[in-house]
Amino acid sequence: MSDGTIYVGSMKGKLLALQTSNRQKLWAFEPDSGKTSGGLLGCSSGGPSFVTYGSPAVANDIVYIGSYEGTVYALNAQTGAKLWEYATGGPIVGSPAASGNRVIVGSSDGKLYALDAQNGASVWPQPFATGGEIWSDAVVAGDRVYFGNLDHKLYAVDLNSGRLIWEREFEGAIASTPLVVGDRLYIGSFDSKFYALEAATGDPVWRQPFQAENWFWTRPLFNDGTIYVGSLDHNVYAIDADNGRPVWEKPFRTGGEVRSSPIIGGGILVVASNDGKVYGIDPATGTERWAPRNLDAPILAYPWVDGSRVYLNDQKNNMHALDIETGYEAWSIPLADEEQR
Amino acid sequence: MIELWNIVLLEPMVNGLVIMSRALGGSFGMAIIALTIVINILILPLTVRQIRSTTRMQSMQPKLQEIQKKYAKDKRKLQQETMRLYREAGMNPVGCAFPMLIQFPIWIALYQSVMQTLATTPERLLELSQRLYTWPYVQQAIPQPKTFLWLNLAEPNFPLTLLIMATMWVTQKMSTVPSADPKQQQTQNMMQWMMPMMFGFIFIMFPSGLALYIVVMNIFRMAVQYYMVRGQRGLASLLPIPGRTAPPEPQGWAPPKQPKLKLKGWTPPAGPVKEGKTTDEEAGITNSEGEDSGYGSSRIKRKNRRRGH
Numbered sequence: 001m002s003d004g005t006i007y008v009g010s011m012k013g014k015l016l017a018l019q020t021s022n023r024q025k026l027w028a029f030e031p032d033s034g035k036t037s038g039g040l041l042g043c044s045s046g047g048p049s050f051v052t053y054g055s056p057a058v059a060n061d062i063v064y065i066g067s068y069e070g071t072v073y074a075l076n077a078q079t080g081a082k083l084w085e086y087a088t089g090g091p092i093v094g095s096p097a098a099s100g101n102r103v104i105v106g107s108s109d110g111k112l113y114a115l116d117a118q119n120g121a122s123v124w125p126q127p128f129a130t131g132g133e134i135w136s137d138a139v140v141a142g143d144r145v146y147f148g149n150l151d152h153k154l155y156a157v158d159l160n161s162g163r164l165i166w167e168r169e170f171e172g173a174i175a176s177t178p179l180v181v182g183d184r185l186y187i188g189s190f191d192s193k194f195y196a197l198e199a200a201t202g203d204p205v206w207r208q209p210f211q212a213e214n215w216f217w218t219r220p221l222f223n224d225g226t227i228y229v230g231s232l233d234h235n236v237y238a239i240d241a242d243n244g245r246p247v248w249e250k251p252f253r254t255g256g257e258v259r260s261s262p263i264i265g266g267g268i269l270v271v272a273s274n275d276g277k278v279y280g281i282d283p284a285t286g287t288e289r290w291a292p293r294n295l296d297a298p299i300l301a302y303p304w305v306d307g308s309r310v311y312l313n314d315q316k317n318n319m320h321a322l323d324i325e326t327g328y329e330a331w332s333i334p335l336a337d338e339e340q341r
Numbered sequence: 342m343i344e345l346w347n348i349v350l351l352e353p354m355v356n357g358l359v360i361m362s363r364a365l366g367g368s369f370g371m372a373i374i375a376l377t378i379v380i381n382i383l384i385l386p387l388t389v390r391q392i393r394s395t396t397r398m399q400s401m402q403p404k405l406q407e408i409q410k411k412y413a414k415d416k417r418k419l420q421q422e423t424m425r426l427y428r429e430a431g432m433n434p435v436g437c438a439f440p441m442l443i444q445f446p447i448w449i450a451l452y453q454s455v456m457q458t459l460a461t462t463p464e465r466l467l468e469l470s471q472r473l474y475t476w477p478y479v480q481q482a483i484p485q486p487k488t489f490l491w492l493n494l495a496e497p498n499f500p501l502t503l504l505i506m507a508t509m510w511v512t513q514k515m516s517t518v519p520s521a522d523p524k525q526q527q528t529q530n531m532m533q534w535m536m537p538m539m540f541g542f543i544f545i546m547f548p549s550g551l552a553l554y555i556v557v558m559n560i561f562r563m564a565v566q567y568y569m570v571r572g573q574r575g576l577a578s579l580l581p582i583p584g585r586t587a588p589p590e591p592q593g594w595a596p597p598k599q600p601k602l603k604l605k606g607w608t609p610p611a612g613p614v615k616e617g618k619t620t621d622e623e624a625g626i627t628n629s630e631g632e633d634s635g636y637g638s639s640r641i642k643r644k645n646r647r648r649g650h
Contacts, residue, residue, distance in 0.1 A: 053463055068462075093463060133484070135463070150484045171481050175466075190470075190483055215470050215480075232470045257467060274467070300463070 005077070006304065007063050008313050008335065009052025015065055015073075016335060017080060018319065020306055023333055027080030031073065054095030054137060055302050057103070062117065064103050066092030072105050072113070074120060084120035088113060090133065094147075094177075099140035102159065106134030106147050112155075114145075114162055124162030130155065132173070137219065141180040141199065148174025154187055156202060168202040170195070177219035177261075179227070181241065186227055188216020194229060194237075196244060206244035212237065219261035219302060221269075223283060228269055230258025236271050236279075238286055248286030254279055256298065260312075265305035265324040272299035272312055278320075280327045290327035295320055347472070350450040355458055355472045356479055363482040369459065370489025373451075373550055377557040380447060385565070387443060392566055395516050397432060399529075444558075448551070455550035459487050459495040494550035501552045502545045506537040508559035513537065515566045 017026040051068040074083040089109030096105040111127035132151025150173040156165040172191030179186040185199040193209035214233035235251035256275030269281040280290040297314035362372035412419035460466035
């Protein structure tokens with residue numbers, strides 16, 4: 001989201017730019033219009049070639065998005081015109097990170113790419129190769145790139161040279177987004193543990209990691225000394241960033257896996273769950289602030305807050321705007337209709 | 342119902358595959374092969390029964406055709422006589438299909454297991470997270486490697502589909518008793534090609550992990566069939582040996598020496614049945630009780646022996 005415009009990738013093969021003020025479509029991007037994945041031996045029409053899982057990154061009036069068919073696209077944020085594209089060797093699941101004149105993106109081919117933000121040329125002598133698929137978002141902090149990998153490792157790579165600074169192996173795969181706060185890095189793993197590490201060295205900070213009952217696979221949120229993170233065990237946890245101890249008396253229980261990231265607006269913690277409901281929670285106590293709003297479709301994508309509203313995209317391809325104070329649904333539009341217009 | 346399916350079949354299969362994969366050095370392909378062997382050993386009695394039933398069913402064809410000819414205009418009588426023939430032979434006409442039918446839920450669960458365990462999309466991986474047991478041994482084995490030999494187990498593979506067709510053709514060929522009746526032979530020939538073609542058409546659209554299961558299952562079945570017929574109608578029969586023709590009359594089926602069954606309108610086929618030994622006995626085909634599959638013959642002989650004949 002940027003300047004009152006939402007950039008949202010649909011599961012139907014398009015990237016849309018919508019104005020939140022009037023819900024009008026600014027543009028829709030579709031690579032090679034009408035092109036599909038082909039289907040088996042050409043016997044079927046196949047699926048759309050442009051499917052996105054990660055969130056777009058916006059910088060300097062350019063939108064960057066990675067698609068599941070493996071291509072990174074740079075689009076003009078005003079018109080949706082394609083500026084450049086870069087093909088990786090595998091599906092892109094995580095979100096790209098734009099920093100300075102670079103775009104960093106990981107691919108399922110196991111490589112982390114650093115591309116020139118203006119022309120898409122590869123910046124590093126060669127992409128940083130790992131031993132597994134990269135589904136985690138890459139995070140740039142200072143001159144370092146941090147990202148998790150399904151090979152159970154967390155990597156810190158030099159932004160300028162693409163060389164490894166450190167790597168740390170865990171018991172579970174890592175598809176979560178690393179959270180960097182000051183000199184610390186927080187990350188959740190498929191081993192159901194949440195870790196605090198020294199960003200400089202990768203050494204553990206807490207005496208023992210925070211333990212949940214299922215995988216961590218989301219982007220955590222830091223606010224006022226507390227980390228808020230959802231888990232696939234259906235719970236939302238508030239963890240003391242200093243010592244890894246729970247802040248709330250008990251975790252906040254939702255009806256489904258929490259893959260979407262928590263977000264705070266107007267003093268309310270908003271969490272969307274795979275049960276199709278959106279929850280408004282008191283960040284201090286972990287108690288409910290408003291009755292869960294049922295959107296009737298699982299929510300996996302990260303939400304955005306703009307002013308008094310939170311925007312969410314569900315798995316049935318609908319965009320919702322909720323009032324953050326009350327949870328009241330201000331509007332909802334099917335993105336498929338917007339694609340047709 | 343869906344929950345029951347997940348708990349009873351899907352989750353044990355998903356976790357079993359993950360455990361086997363980890364135990365077998367992190368090879369999901371080896372886990373599928375191991376699972377196939379385990380499942381096929383478990384249903385071996387049914388498979389053996391099916392092979393026997395198929396053979397016996399084919400050997401009954403002349404008699405069935407005779408009945409069909411005789412009662413062509415009386416459908417009810419035809420049905421009665423057909424059922425009577427089956428009953429007297431101690432056969433269940435749907436018995437042949439049962440082992441195949443019982444495998445359908447396994448195939449469906451395996452398809453779901455392969456798709457979920459290999460989890461090529463975030464949605465699948467999310468589903469997998471809810472199917473895995475909380476044991477660290479299982480949790481730490483995620484994600485599973487998608488490649489095995491030259492295969493991406495999550496995607497269809499054309500050469501493996503051809504292998505399914507080839508192994509299925511061989512299995513069919515091994516279980517088919519050549520017939521002297523040209524019409525029946527023509528039907529058999531058609532079926533022999535149709536089944537592999539049908540499976541090929543279906544499995545070219547499925548992930549090769551599932552196709553691997555079918556190939557291993559076919560090879561397992563070939564081995565069982567070969568053992569059962571001890572080479573007489575086994576692999577050797579597939580070779581185009583010059584001068585070899587179909588046996589004169591239905592192998593695997595012989596008329597009872599003592600016509601205790603008293604089948605109406607039945608005359609023994611003109612095949613070379615040796616004294617005291619049926620063609621089934623020669624072929625080593627016996628039923629689940631250790632009797633000959635030539636229905637009636639051994640049973641009657643045994644009864645007669647007991648009666649002191």
